[in-house]
Amino acid sequence: MSNISDVETYEMLYGQLQAVVNRLEQGDLPLAEALMLYEQGTRLAAACQKLLDHAEMRVQELRSDEVYPDLDLEA
Amino acid sequence: MHQALSVSAVTTYLRELLESHPLLGDLWVQGEVAEFKRHAASGHCYFSLKDEGGLVRAVMWRSNAVRLSQLPRMGDLVLAHGYLSLYAPRGELQLYADTLLPAGVGLLYARFEALRARLEAEGLFAIERKRPLPRLPRRIGLVTAPGGAALQDMLTILARRCPLSEVLVAPCLVQGERAPASIVAALTTVYAAGVDLVILARGGGSLEDLWAFNDEAVARAVFASPVPLITGVGHETDTTMVDYVADLRAPTPSAAAELAVPEHDDLSALVWQSRMRLDQSVDALLNRTQADLANARSTIDRHTPLRRLARDRQQVDDLGRHLDRAVDRTTAMRQLALQGLVARLATLSPQATLQRGYAVVRHATTGHVLGSVIGVPSGTPLQIDLRDGTLAAVTVPLAEEESE
Structure with missing residues (x-):
């Protein structure tokens, strides 16, 4: 299991995207800076979308004798 | 006694x-x-x-x-x-x-x-104790039977709706005498594993089958959850003790999985919305810049130097005319002065003296006017200007003087 989960990566990127959008919407930026932010924003949006579309759910089983003694599992 | x-x-x-x-x-x-x-x-x-x-x-x-x-x-x-x-x-x-x-x-x-x-x-069921679910859970703990259809259904739904979320499965017995202890142990395990949402679930069964979920120890273990917990036990009509304690009661395991995570399309829509806001704000900025530019251009037009140039050109013309007039006036005055001088000169001209019968005698080769006899030996070529022409002559010795 990696230290950073997909959700954390997603939320980080999405948070940055929100920040970029908010900054742009304040509207008092020089054109060059605005265009740079716009480019950054489109890249972030694409990365978020890619994560959403291509993530594969990680499933881990927490198995321990205490939790799950040597019984049959029909239930 | x-x-x-x-x-x-x-x-x-x-x-x-x-x-x-x-x-x-x-x-x-x-x-x-x-x-x-x-x-x-x-x-x-x-x-x-x-x-x-x-x-x-x-x-x-x-x-x-x-x-x-x-x-x-x-x-x-x-x-x-x-x-x-x-x-x-x-x-x-x-x-x-x-x-x-x-x-x-x-x-x-x-x-x-x-x-x-x-x-x-x-107070285990208190409404004010119910916690809101995380908007987007990072790690979900599933406490359920390992082989059951409930687990498969939940995994399928979670993977379809939100594969970003990680899932930890803590398997447990869900019926029988040892089920309550097993459920409590599995709950304790997921709590310790550091999840931010727990689902406690079991597929449908008879009232007796579901009985472990009415157990007091299980109810208290649910109450002890450090994070929001959703129950999905049995069918819609079954209500067990854990349902009262849980932060949210879902009617079935599948419903619990659906309530646990946002829909993929909903998240996608949020991203799309941000993307639209990006486009809109940049469009607005470009339009604003365009308008500023047009504005600046019309300001420049209003203050164009061409108008000044026209004004200046007129001024130059005026000055030119003044200059011409001044020059003309000066020339005319000089003309007059010149004529005066010429007239005065004419009165002084030797010609007038010649008219009166005088002659001018010059040395014919040097052109010097001779005013004295000294330095004029005999034989000197002379040029004599008279009223109406010039005579050439040569000096000769005076006989009278030689004879004296």
Whole structure:
């Protein structure tokens, strides 16, 4: 299991995207800076979308004798 | 025994004996209600339970009596829960009841209701304790049977809706005598694993199959969850004890999985929305810049130097005309002066003297005007200007002077 989960990566990127959008919407930026932010924003949006579309759910089983003694599992 | 006991020593001994008895201290009694009375002032209820073979007096304090949905009437067959003790002042055995239910519901249900009432009184179901679910859970703990369809259904739904979320499965027994302990242990394990949402689930089954989820220890373990917990136990119509305790009760395991995570398309829509806002703000900025530019251009047009240039050009023309006039005037004055000088010159000209009969004598080769005889030897070529022409001559010696 990696230290950073997909959700954390997603939320980080999405948070940055929100920040970029908010900054742009304040509207008092020089054109060059605005265009740079716009480019950054489109890249972030694409990365978020890619994560959403291509993530594969990680499933881990927490198995321990205490939790799950040597019984049959029909239930 | 040689010494008599006091009455109160006997009653006290009996009371302690009864109250410490494992069976009589936690007892279900079934019987017919006789002489039910509710004390108007205190709210306590006094009644008797009897059957063909005997009678037990009973009391239910107001604190428990207020939970009765309806007061039992004489002749009702009921199940009562409580403990047996001795009412010393009258030397009477008495059941101190905390729960009273119609006997028809069965003992299982009666137990359930009794526990529910107790846990509710303790505040385990309190609405204000219910926590909101995380908007987007990072790690979800699933506590359920490992082989069941419920687990597969939940995994499928979670993977379809939100594959970003990680899932930890803590398998446990979900029915049978050992199920409650197994469920509690699995819950403890996921709590320790550091999840931010727990789903406790089990597929449908009979009331007896689901019984582990009515267990007091399981209910308390659910209550102890450090993070929001969703239950999805049995079918829609089944309500178990854990459902009351959980932060959110889902009717089925699948429904629990759906409530746990946002829909992929919803998240996608949020990203798309941000993307639209990006486009809009940049469009707006470009439009604004365009407008600023047009504005600046019209300002420049209004202050164009061409107009000044035209004005200046006119001024230059005017100045030019002034200059011309000044020059003309000067020239004319010079002309006049010149004519005056010429006239004066004419009066001084030797020509006028020549007109009067004088001649000008010059040295013919040097052109010098000769005003004296000195330095003019005989034989000097002369040029003599007269009124109407020039004569050439040569000096000769004067005979008279030579003769003297």
